[in-house]
Amino acid sequence: MSVKTTDWFRLDNSGKIFPEVSNQRETNTFRVQVALTEEVDPDILQMATLGILDRYPMFKVRMKHGFFWNYLDYNTKPFQIQKMSHEVCSALNPRENNCYLFKVLYRNNLIAIEMFHSLADGGGVVMLLQSLVYEYLKLKGYDVSPDNIIKTKYERPVEEEYEDANSKYYNAKNRKHVPEQRAYRIKGTMLPDNLTGLISGTMNTNEILELVRSKELTMTEYFAGLMMHVIYNTQIRYRTHLKGNQAPVKIFVPVNLRKHFPSETLRNFSNFVKTNMVMSRDDITLEELFDHAKQEFKNGMTKEELIRKMSENVAFEKNVFLRFMPYFIKRYALKIGYNMLGMKLNTMSLTNIGKVVFPKSMEPYIFDVTAAVYSGKYNTVNCAILSYRDKLKISFSRSILETNMEREFFRHFTDKGIDVSIESNFVEEFV
Amino acid sequence: MKHCDKCNITIETKQQYCPLCHQVLSGTGDADKMETYPDYVSPRRMILPTTKKVIMFVSILSILILIVINWAGFDGRYWSLIPIGGILYFWLLVRIGVFSRRNIGFRFASLTVLLIAFMILIDFEGESTVHGWSIDYMMPLLLMTCNLAISTTIWIRLLDYRDYFLYLLVIIVFSIAPIVLVFTKVVTVTWPSIASFGVAIAILLFIVFFFPKSIKEEFKKRFHA
Numbered sequence A: 001m002s003v004k005t006t007d008w009f010r011l012d013n014s015g016k017i018f019p020e021v022s023n024q025r026e027t028n029t030f031r032v033q034v035a036l037t038e039e040v041d042p043d044i045l046q047m048a049t050l051g052i053l054d055r056y057p058m059f060k061v062r063m064k065h066g067f068f069w070n071y072l073d074y075n076t077k078p079f080q081i082q083k084m085s086h087e088v089c090s091a092l093n094p095r096e097n098n099c100y101l102f103k104v105l106y107r108n109n110l111i112a113i114e115m116f117h118s119l120a121d122g123g124g125v126v127m128l129l130q131s132l133v134y135e136y137l138k139l140k141g142y143d144v145s146p147d148n149i150i151k152t153k154y155e156r157p158v159e160e161e162y163e164d165a166n167s168k169y170y171n172a173k174n175r176k177h178v179p180e181q182r183a184y185r186i187k188g189t190m191l192p193d194n195l196t197g198l199i200s201g202t203m204n205t206n207e208i209l210e211l212v213r214s215k216e217l218t219m220t221e222y223f224a225g226l227m228m229h230v231i232y233n234t235q236i237r238y239r240t241h242l243k244g245n246q247a248p249v250k251i252f253v254p255v256n257l258r259k260h261f262p263s264e265t266l267r268n269f270s271n272f273v274k275t276n277m278v279m280s281r282d283d284i285t286l287e288e289l290f291d292h293a294k295q296e297f298k299n300g301m302t303k304e305e306l307i308r309k310m311s312e313n314v315a316f317e318k319n320v321f322l323r324f325m326p327y328f329i330k331r332y333a334l335k336i337g338y339n340m341l342g343m344k345l346n347t348m349s350l351t352n353i354g355k356v357v358f359p360k361s362m363e364p365y366i367f368d369v370t371a372a373v374y375s376g377k378y379n380t381v382n383c384a385i386l387s388y389r390d391k392l393k394i395s396f397s398r399s400i401l402e403t404n405m406e407r408e409f410f411r412h413f414t415d416k417g418i419d420v421s422i423e424s425n426f427v428e429e430f431v
Numbered sequence B: 001m002k003h004c005d006k007c008n009i010t011i012e013t014k015q016q017y018c019p020l021c022h023q024v025l026s027g028t029g030d031a032d033k034m035e036t037y038p039d040y041v042s043p044r045r046m047i048l049p050t051t052k053k054v055i056m057f058v059s060i061l062s063i064l065i066l067i068v069i070n071w072a073g074f075d076g077r078y079w080s081l082i083p084i085g086g087i088l089y090f091w092l093l094v095r096i097g098v099f100s101r102r103n104i105g106f107r108f109a110s111l112t113v114l115l116i117a118f119m120i121l122i123d124f125e126g127e128s129t130v131h132g133w134s135i136d137y138m139m140p141l142l143l144m145t146c147n148l149a150i151s152t153t154i155w156i157r158l159l160d161y162r163d164y165f166l167y168l169l170v171i172i173v174f175s176i177a178p179i180v181l182v183f184t185k186v187v188t189v190t191w192p193s194i195a196s197f198g199v200a201i202a203i204l205l206f207i208v209f210f211f212p213k214s215i216k217e218e219f220k221k222r223f224h225a
C-alpha cells in the first residue's frame, strides 16, 4: 500500500522522547547543508520544496497531542522556505513555520535542512536533501538524472520508508538494562541567547583514509580516539585530582542501523556505541585511546549488543503502565527515564554520516556538503563528519565560547602536514 | 585565502583573526567572496513581558487584598470569589482567546466552559436573592452558541475540519448536562436546555451521517496507545 499525503503517523521509539526533553537550549535539531557552485534562487527552491513534500508525506506533518501519545498528523498549511539567519540548529518555532518540524534554509549558494530529531535521523535527512537538490537543479533546467540514488517526486512513497524499525527488530528477551555512570561534561563559558558556534574543517578524504588505515583503524574509531585525547589534553590533563575530572569521558557515536538491518526507513533508526574511560591519570597516550576506541567499537557493534540497546529503549516504551498512562502524566515519566538513559550520560556526540553520494550528473553543481548537530547545556561541544567526493568535512558545533578543542583537533592534522581549510560562523562576534 | 601561521590552516573570511586560536591571520582574502555564514541580527526584544509583569503583579495584589477584606469582615458569604473569578477569567480570556496558538475549536470550547463556571459563581455567590438563572438560561444558551460557533468554523474552513472535531464532540457531550439538570428538576425553566440539547443532537447526527470515517480516524489518532 502506498502512503497518502493525508496520513498520520505514530512517533517512532526515539521520536517519542524528544518533544518532552527539547527546549530553546536543548533543541534536538540537526542540520545537513549543501553548497552549490552557484547562487540559490529562492523562488525555485520554494517550488522544489513543495514538489518534494508530496513525495515525502512523512515530513509533511505537525506534532499533535493525543490522550496517550503525541503523534504526527498531516499538515494542511503551506510550507515556506526561510533565509538562513545567524542561528544554527535553533529550536523550531511553531508560529514561524506553520508547525512543520523542519526548516529549509538558503543563503548565497547554500541550501540547508534543519530537522527536529523526532521526525528523522541524519540518514533520513540526507535522503530528503538529495531529493530536494535534485528537484531544484531539475527546475533550474539542468540535465541531471537520479541514477537510482535519488528518490524523485515521480515515484510513489512506500510503506517501508515509514516503518518504526526499532519496534520491528527488537527482542523482548534481550533487553537487559545496564546502569551507567554520569559522564564528564566539557566545561566552558556558555554563549548567551542560546547561540551556537559552528566551525568546520575540510580535509582531503584520501589523505585521511591513508592516515587511519596506517593505524589499522576505521575513520570513526580514529576520530573518537583523537577526540578523547583532545578532551584529555584541553580539559583534564594536569588537573586530574579535581573531583569533576573523575567522571568517565564518554563519546557518543551514533550507529546507522540501516547498515546492520534490512530497513529502508526514513525515520529514526540509529543506535550508538560509546567510548568510556576515566581519564584521571597523567600519562594517557593517543595510541592507548585508539586501542580503547577500537575495543569499544568491537564490543558495541555486535548484533547482540545492538539489539540489546534497541530493546532496552523499546521495552521502556512498551511498558504497560507507561503506555496507558495519560500523556500529561507520562511526559514526566519520560523526562525521568530520559535522565536515566540520556543526555547526562554523554560527554559529547560524534556523528559520522559517512559518504554522501550524488549522481555523476549532479556533481558539477555541488561544491560541498556539511552536517551539524545542536549543542546544549550538557553536550557543550558536538561533532558531525561526512564526506563528499574528496572532501572530508568535520563540523564542530558548540554552546560555549572557547575553541580549544577545535584548535587542538585540527592542529593534530596540520602538524602531520595535512591541509585543513576552516569555515566559521564567528559566533564570538555575536556576543 | 587567509592563513593562520599558528594553526597552519587556511580560511576564506573578512574577519581578521583565526577562529581556532584568535591570532591575527596573514594574507589577504578574496574581496568578492561572501562570508559563508550570515551576520548576527539582534533578536527583537519584546515589550510585552514588562507589561505582562505589571498586570500580573496588580492582579495578584488585588486578589490578595480581596481575600483579606473578605476574611476580616466575614459575614458567611464568600463574595470575594466573584471579583477574583472576574480577574482570573480576564486572564484566561486574554491568554486563550488572544495569545493562544491552539486551534480555534479548543479556544471556543474552553472559554465557554470557563464563562459558564464564572456565571454560576456570580449566580450563587452574588447578593441577588433570585438564583438559578445561570443554569436556567446561561449554561444551555452558551453551550448552544459554542456548538454553532465551532460548526460554523468547520463549515467555513472545510479544509482542516478534522482539527475541530474533537472539541465539537466535547461540547456536544457537555450539552447533555443541562438536560440531566432538567430531569433532576434542578432547572426550573426548561426550554433553553431542551433547545440546546436539540441543537447538539442535530449537529451530532449530521456528523455521524456525513463524516463517519473522519470521526473514527480522529478517535484512532487521539487515543492510540
Ligand SMILES: [Zn+2]
Pocket (backbone or CB within 6 Å): B004, B005, B006, B007, B008, B018, B019, B020, B021, B022, B023
Ligand atoms: Zn589559529
